[in-house]
Amino acid sequence: MLITLNKSADPKEVQRRLYRLGLWSQALAPRTEGGAASLLVAPHSATIDPERIARVQGVAEVSVPKSPHPRVDELARRGHAINDQVSIGGDLPPVLMAGPCSVESEETAFESARIAKRAGAQIMRGGAFKPRTSPYSFQGAGREALGWLRAAADAEGLGVVTEVMSEHEVEAVGEVADLMQIGSRNMQNYALLRAVGQLHKPVLLKRGMAATIDEWLQAGEHCMAAGASVVIFCERGIHSFDPSTRNLLDLSAVALLRHAYGLPVVADPSHATGRKDLVVPLAHAALAAGAHGLLVEAHPDPAEALSDGPQALDPDQLIALGQKAFPS
Ligand code: PEP
Ligand code: MN
Numbered sequence: 001m002l003i004t005l006n007k008s009a010d011p012k013e014v015q016r017r018l019y020r021l022g023l024w025s026q027a028l029a030p031r032t033e034g035g036a037a038s039l040l041v042a043p044h045s046a047t048i049d050p051e052r053i054a055r056v057q058g059v060a061e062v063s064v065p066k067s068p069h070p071r072v073d074e075l076a077r078r079g080h081a082i083n084d085q086v087s088i089g090g091d092l093p094p095v096l097m098a099g100p101c102s103v104e105s106e107e108t109a110f111e112s113a114r115i116a117k118r119a120g121a122q123i124m125r126g127g128a129f130k131p132r133t134s135p136y137s138f139q140g141a142g143r144e145a146l147g148w149l150r151a152a153a154d155a156e157g158l159g160v161v162t163e164v165m166s167e168h169e170v171e172a173v174g175e176v177a178d179l180m181q182i183g184s185r186n187m188q189n190y191a192l193l194r195a196v197g198q199l200h201k202p203v204l205l206k207r208g209m210a211a212t213i214d215e216w217l218q219a220g221e222h223c224m225a226a227g228a229s230v231v232i233f234c235e236r237g238i239h240s241f242d243p244s245t246r247n248l249l250d251l252s253a254v255a256l257l258r259h260a261y262g263l264p265v266v267a268d269p270s271h272a273t274g275r276k277d278l279v280v281p282l283a284h285a286a287l288a289a290g291a292h293g294l295l296v297e298a299h300p301d302p303a304e305a306l307s308d309g310p311q312a313l314d315p316d317q318l319i320a321l322g323q324k325a326f327p328s
Contacts, residue, residue, distance in 0.1 A: 001041040001050070002063045009058030011037045017056050022046030036060060047260045069217045071224035072231060076262035080230035082202050083159045083178040086122045088232055088292050089264035095293035096326045097161050097179075097266070098318055099125040101308035102138065103145035106152075111300040113152035115315040119322030123159040123179065124152065125295055130307055131165055131185045138306040143172055150176040161204055161295070167195045174199045184209050184236055184271070187219050197226025204295070206234045206268070213253055217263075233257055233265045234295060235286075237272030246274025246311070249282050251289040258290030265290070270297035270311045279313060280321050287325055296321070 003025065005014055011027040018025055018039065023046060025039040050062045067073050079087040088095050098116040103109050103126040116124050128145035130138065141148075146162065153160045161179040164170055165186065173180060179202045186192055187208035196203055203223045207216045220231040235254050237247025249272035257265040267286035269279045283294050299305045299312035313321065 001053075001065070003039040003041065003053065003059055004061040004063070005037050005039065005058050006060045007034075007036045009037070009060075011039065014056065014058040015039060017058070018053070021048050021053070021056070023048060023053070068214070069221035069224075072217050072220045072263065073261075075224075075230060075264060080202065080232070080264055082123070082230075082232075085157075086159050086178070088266070089230075090262075092292065094287055094291060094326065095123065095266070096121040096296065096322055097123040097125050097293060098296045098298050098322075100299045100305065101270075101297050101312065102127045102130050102140050102306060103149045103162075104141060104306050106148045108300055109145075109148040109152035110155060112298065113156045113158060115298060115300065115318055116158060117156040118315075119298075119318045120326040120328055121158060121322065123161050124149065124156070125161050125181075125297070127163045127181075127307075128173075129163060129165040129169060131163070131183050132307065140307075143169075146172060146176045164192070164196060167192055170195045170199065174201060178202065179204045179232065181234075182206060182223075187211055187216065190219075190222055193219060193222040194226040197223040197228040200227045200229055202230045202232065203228045204232045204234050204266070206236050207238065207250075207253070209237070209239045209247060211238075213256065216253075230264065232292070233263060234268055235265065235272075235291075236268035236295075245272070245278065247272050249273065249286065251285060254286055254289040254291050258292065264292050266293035266295055267291040268295040270295070270308070270313075274308075274311050276302070276311055276313055276317065279311060280317065283321055284325060294325075 024042040028038045079090040079092040098121040130140035159178040163181040164173040184206040240248035257263045269282035298318040302312040
């Protein structure tokens with residue numbers, strides 16, 4: 001952001017006024033002799049409405065660079081309907097989305113829905129199509145699992161979030177999902193983002209494990225430009241140099257999206273840590289950082305889970321987390 005000053009203004013004095021608003025700036029000499037000085041606002045300054053800056057004494061003009069994600073920006077600071085019952089964002093209370101990593105059978109789906117409901121979840125999660133690092137791991141039960149997931153969620157009055165992995169499955173997933181999940185590995189699969197956006201439904205966009213925040217927001221812009229009704233951003237941990245936890249949960253990103261940009265953002269402490277003993281503390285930390293909700297993996301019997309068992313909360317742990325962090 002570039003701020004042009006009145007010719008008579010003292011740049012140092014204006015800088016002090018801006019600093020009181022949370023803005024750091026660098027003074028640029030006038031471009032012509034006797035011309036007005038300008039101030040360049042540093043990138044890590046507070047996010048302040050340019051109209052407010054324009055009213056600061058000594059400021060002549062504020063020029064804001066065009067945002068590369070104008071439709072995402074319009075989502076800021078208000079709630080967004082996911083279905084008739086659930087809305088996410090703004091100052092709304094946080095939403096719990098919980099369920100197994102993968103929907104393994106009809107029976108475990110119904111059991112998982114009962115547990116999620118008891119924990120106070122409003123949305124059930126569970127993958128029918130699983131993006132697994134190894135081709136020899138369980139790849140998900142496929143289309144049949146979509147039906148189990150919807151029926152189980154309906155039995156408990158829950159919404160459904162489930163991942164769509166390829167363009168071929170967009171329609172089938174769209175028939176059951178209230179919230180279309182795009183996984184970390186697909187965050188920059190622009191053809192998929194467009195195809196999902198064209199359904200005009202809400203999208204849960206996971207952050208790529210090595211994606212910058214700007215790349216993440218621009219991926220959201222792809223969904224919005226194609227027609228998505230809203231994009232809920234999901235921080236799920238990024239790759240770091242340290243292998244001690246599965247990923248590094250970037251709570252700075254959660255706080256930045258919530259507090260500086262006002263965008264709808266949730267956190268997934270399960271894929272971030274990869275181990276169940278860290279899921280609960282990071283769930284609380286994410287809410288403290290401003291998350292509008294959590295996406296948490298839980299399984300009726302984690303020891304028997306076909307995917308991500310080590311990070312799945314057992315029923316009692318999920319219910320305890322729900323009662324503490326999402327009191328009704
Ligand atoms: C998931 O939530 O099921 C999943 C595979 O997560 P991610 O895309 O974050 O790895
Ligand atoms: Mn998983």
